Amino acid sequence: MIALTVAGLTLREAFRRRVVWALLVLTVALLALSGWGFSKLIGLDTDLGTMTSGEARLVASMLLNLIMFGFSLIAAIGTAFLAGPTLAGEVESGQALALLARPVRRSSVLLGKWLGLVTFGCGYVVLAGLGQLLIVRAVVGYWPPAPATGLALLAAETVVLLTLALLLSSVVSPMASGIVAVGLFGATWVAGVVGGIGGALGNEGVERVGTVSRILVPTDGLWRGAMNAFQDPGALVQMGPEGGFPFLSDAPLTAAYLAWAAVWIAVVWALTALSFSRRDI
Amino acid sequence: MTSADAATVRGVTADGLAGLPPSPAVWCSGLRKRYGRRTAVDDVSFTVARGEVLGLLGPNGAGKTSVIKMLLGLVRPDAGEVLLLGRRAADPRSRAAVGYLPELFRYQPWLTAAEVLDLHVKLAGADVPPAERRECLALVGLTERAGDRVGGFSKGMQQRLGLAVALVARPELVVLDEPTSALDPIGRVDVRDIVLSLKARGVAVLLNSHLIGEVERVCDRVVILDQGRVAASGTLAELLGQREVRLRLAGVDARAEDRMRAAGALARSGDWFTVQLSSDDDGVTVPDLVRDLVALGVRVHAVEPVRISLEERLLAVLRHEEGT
Numbered sequence: 209m210i211a212l213t214v215a216g217l218t219l220r221e222a223f224r225r226r227v228v229w230a231l232l233v234l235t236v237a238l239l240a241l242s243g244w245g246f247s248k249l250i251g252l253d254t255d256l257g258t259m260t261s262g263e264a265r266l267v268a269s270m271l272l273n274l275i276m277f278g279f280s281l282i283a284a285i286g287t288a289f290l291a292g293p294t295l296a297g298e299v300e301s302g303q304a305l306a307l308l309a310r311p312v313r314r315s316s317v318l319l320g321k322w323l324g325l326v327t328f329g330c331g332y333v334v335l336a337g338l339g340q341l342l343i344v345r346a347v348v349g350y351w352p353p354a355p356a357t358g359l360a361l362l363a364a365e366t367v368v369l370l371t372l373a374l375l376l377s378s379v380v381s382p383m384a385s386g387i388v389a390v391g392l393f394g395a396t397w398v399a400g401v402v403g404g405i406g407g408a409l410g411n412e413g414v415e416r417v418g419t420v421s422r423i424l425v426p427t428d429g430l431w432r433g434a435m436n437a438f439q440d441p442g443a444l445v446q447m448g449p450e451g452g453f454p455f456l457s458d459a460p461l462t463a464a465y466l467a468w469a470a471v472w473i474a475v476v477w478a479l480t481a482l483s484f485s486r487r488d489i
Numbered sequence: 490m491t492s493a494d495a496a497t498v499r500g501v502t503a504d505g506l507a508g509l510p511p512s513p514a515v516w517c518s519g520l521r522k523r524y525g526r527r528t529a530v531d532d533v534s535f536t537v538a539r540g541e542v543l544g545l546l547g548p549n550g551a552g553k554t555s556v557i558k559m560l561l562g563l564v565r566p567d568a569g570e571v572l573l574l575g576r577r578a579a580d581p582r583s584r585a586a587v588g589y590l591p592e593l594f595r596y597q598p599w600l601t602a603a604e605v606l607d608l609h610v611k612l613a614g615a616d617v618p619p620a621e622r623r624e625c626l627a628l629v630g631l632t633e634r635a636g637d638r639v640g641g642f643s644k645g646m647q648q649r650l651g652l653a654v655a656l657v658a659r660p661e662l663v664v665l666d667e668p669t670s671a672l673d674p675i676g677r678v679d680v681r682d683i684v685l686s687l688k689a690r691g692v693a694v695l696l697n698s699h700l701i702g703e704v705e706r707v708c709d710r711v712v713i714l715d716q717g718r719v720a721a722s723g724t725l726a727e728l729l730g731q732r733e734v735r736l737r738l739a740g741v742d743a744r745a746e747d748r749m750r751a752a753g754a755l756a757r758s759g760d761w762f763t764v765q766l767s768s769d770d771d772g773v774t775v776p777d778l779v780r781d782l783v784a785l786g787v788r789v790h791a792v793e794p795v796r797i798s799l800e801e802r803l804l805a806v807l808r809h810e811e812g813t
Contacts, residue, residue: 213611217597224599302593306654309561309589309664310612311581489563 210312214320215327218294222328231286235279235336239343242275246347268348269440272340273455276362276438279336280431283366284393285386287329291373292385294321295484300382304489315481318374322477325370330363337362341438350440358437361461364469365430369393371473372425375480378487396421400428401454426469433461512575513538514662514693515560520569522555522717529555531717533569537662540691542684544698544708546803552717553697554592557666560695561589574661585614588655592666592697594648598640602631602650605639606657613658622657628683629653630676644671652683662693669700681707705799713806721806728802732766734775737791738782745785752778763795 222228249264249271295318298304308314337359345351352358369389376385403418422429436457443456515537522530530552537543545553558564560571562578576583596605606625610617626635629649634642639650648671655663665684669677677700684707687694698704704711705725712722721728737760738745749755752774753765766774779789 210612213608217608221597221599302591302595303597305563305591305593306589306596306609306651307612308563309584309587309591310609311583311585311587311614312612313581486565488565489558 210316211320211323214317215323218321218324219328221294222290222324227286227290228328231282231332234282235332235339238275238278239336239339242271242340243343243347246271246344249348264348265350266440266443268344268350269352269438269443270455272344272350272352272438273435275340276337276358276434277431277455279333279340280362280365280434282336283329283333283362284369284427285390286332287325287366287370288373288389288393289386290328291321291325291370292377292382292389294325294377295374296377296380296382296385299487299489308489314485318481318484322371322374325374326367329366329370333362333366334359352438353441354437357460358434361430361434361437365427365434368425368427368430368469368473371476371480375476375483378480378483392425393427396425396428397431400432404454422465423468426465426472429461429465430469432457433465436460511539512572514541514574515543515695516572517556517560518570520556520559520571521567522552522559522564523567528717530559530566533714533717533719535712535719535722537693537695539661539693540688541710542688542694542696542708544696544704544711545714546698546701546704546711546799547714547720548807551714553714554666555717556714557664557695557697561587561664586659586661588658588660588663590648590651590655590663590665590668592670594651594671596639596647596650596654599638601636601638602626602642602653603635605650606653609654610658615658617657617659625653625657628656630679645673645676648672649676652680656683656687660692662695663687664695666697667699668696669698669703677703701798701800701803711799713803715807721802725799729797729799732797733795734764734766734778735791735793735795736762736764736779736782736789738762739788739790741787742785745782745787748781748785749778760790 246268249267298307308317338355341352341355372392373385373389376388379385380388399421400418403415403421406412406414406417418428422432435455436459439456444458513536515535517536518534520530520533522528533552533556535543545556547553555564559566559569560573560578561584562571562581571578573583574586578584597608600608603622603626606622610622623632623635626632629652631646631649631653634646639647642650648668652665652668655665665680669680672680681703684694684696688707688709694707696704696708708725710722710724711728713720736749739760741760741762746755749762749764753767755765756763764778775792775794779792782789
């Protein structure tokens with residue numbers, strides 16, 4: 209009950225502070241721009257001759273991953289910078305004092321904040337992502353093999369990142385927590401790309417960089433799963449399975465990895481609750 | 490509070506037996522808190538009875554706000570126990586009927602004043618009809634601004650809103666930490682009236698304030714904290730009970746001085762003599778003293794009763810001029 213009240217409050221904050229409207233404007237602009245870009249793909253003159261619709265679809269599937277990465281980046285930065293101030297900022301400003309002096313458990317307040325942020329972040333990713341898929345279908349005629357799985361994994365990636373940002377914001381300052389969370393997100397992505405290159409070159413040591421980073425912070429692993437669900441299966445054949453191309457993924461996620469991501473979220477959440485409940489306000 | 494009293498408090502909590510006197514609004518014992526190497530609160534114990542107004546006084550950094558935060562579960566004490574309205578402070582339900590105005594009062598700037606009250610009513614789990622919430626805003630003078638966002642409020646208005654938040658969920662205990670720090674003189678009078686009306690309704694109030702006059706007017710009892718410890722505590726009558734009489738005399742000899750010493754501790758400055766009177770003085774000490782002095786041939790030019798103010802008493806305690 210308390211958690212739902214706080215979740216509602218968090219969502220209301222996102223709307224009242226115009227975060228939602230800013231994102232909406234940005235996203236509509238991005239969608240319109242990408243729609244225009246995709247429409248130029250068909251009949252595009254390249255050095256290899258005019259692109260056929262089949263080729264265009266192939267390129268579109270790769271471009272789609274690129275744009276989806278853009279959305280996940282927006283969601284990541286948005287939620288990380290929303291998650292930081294929401295906990296640490298309220299403690300710093302004194303807003304938390306009157307709130308936590310009510311007959312509420314701190315873990316319920318944390319759960320409410322988390323639920324609100326999850327709803328916001330996931331809602332954004334799913335809606336913006338779905339909009340993009342529909343535009344690509346309308347313009348180029350490409351529909352990904354597993355759109356629901358892809359969007360769900362994209363949402364899961366956002367959940368991982370905002371849970372991390374919440375944990376960080378319970379130990380360091382609000383600004384620092386946002387920067388560190390986004391930094392870690394970027395670093396694991398780069399580590400994933402490095403690992404992919406290592407795999408392409410057959411260097412196990414370098415490949416392991418990607419594997420380890422995907423275990424430590426599962427954002428990149430989930431992102432690769434999402435890419436796999438969005439891309440044209442033919443693209444891999446064309447590029448070669450060991451291509452190391454950053455916007456193609458070799459294989460779907462294993463159940464074990466998904467379970468690990470769930471456990472990771474639960475553990476980080478519990479650590480946040482523990483740190484928040486022991487904190488002097 | 491003795492251990493027997495504490496046992497009674499626990500007994501009430503455990504059994505909820507009807508007929509027993511209600512547990513105190515606040516009971517705390519042996520509170521201790523260290524921040525790094527600095528001891529902020531050291532072995533603080535006190536009680537606020539139901540319907541009582543307790544003033545918490547002390548210089549900056551005496552640990553007043555830390556004590557309040559420990560009572561409300563916002564800060565974890567290193568040692569000590571707290572019971573709020575008969576429940577252990579570790580249990581969030583102990584705060585169900587507690588209203589709190591923090592020293593650092595900040596409310597969600599994107600909400601309106603009325604929405605902030607709605608939120609707190611919801612969080613408190615109280616059933617307060619909208620009309621009563623509006624009354625609460627009216628009480629602090631915010632009726633006109635009920636629909637305005639808090640972000641546009643001045644500091645004084647935010648403090649008034651904080652007061653409404655503390656009062657809205659039908660509290661049995663109200664904790665006010667520097668409630669008038671941002672208020673104008675009229676606002677201060679309003680707060681005083683609100684505290685007195687709470688007292689009249691049997692609501693206990695814990696008031697932390699630098700404004701000694703404010704405390705002296707509304708508080709039944711005072712706890713003076715200094716360097717994290719309770720330096721003095723008692724009812725106002727106990728703390729201020731000590732009175733003095735100043736006399737301007739001529740022709741005072743040793744016998745006259747002895748007579749004055751018999752009435753109380755004596756201090757002399759020129760031809761002014763100050764005699765400290767005991768708190769159980771029955772009102773005849775001064776007339777009898779004057780009669781005897783006149784009989785001893787002393788010329789009495791002036792007799793001025795002096796009442797020690799809470800401020801003087803506070804300064805005396807803080808400068809360690811006297812023990813309690």
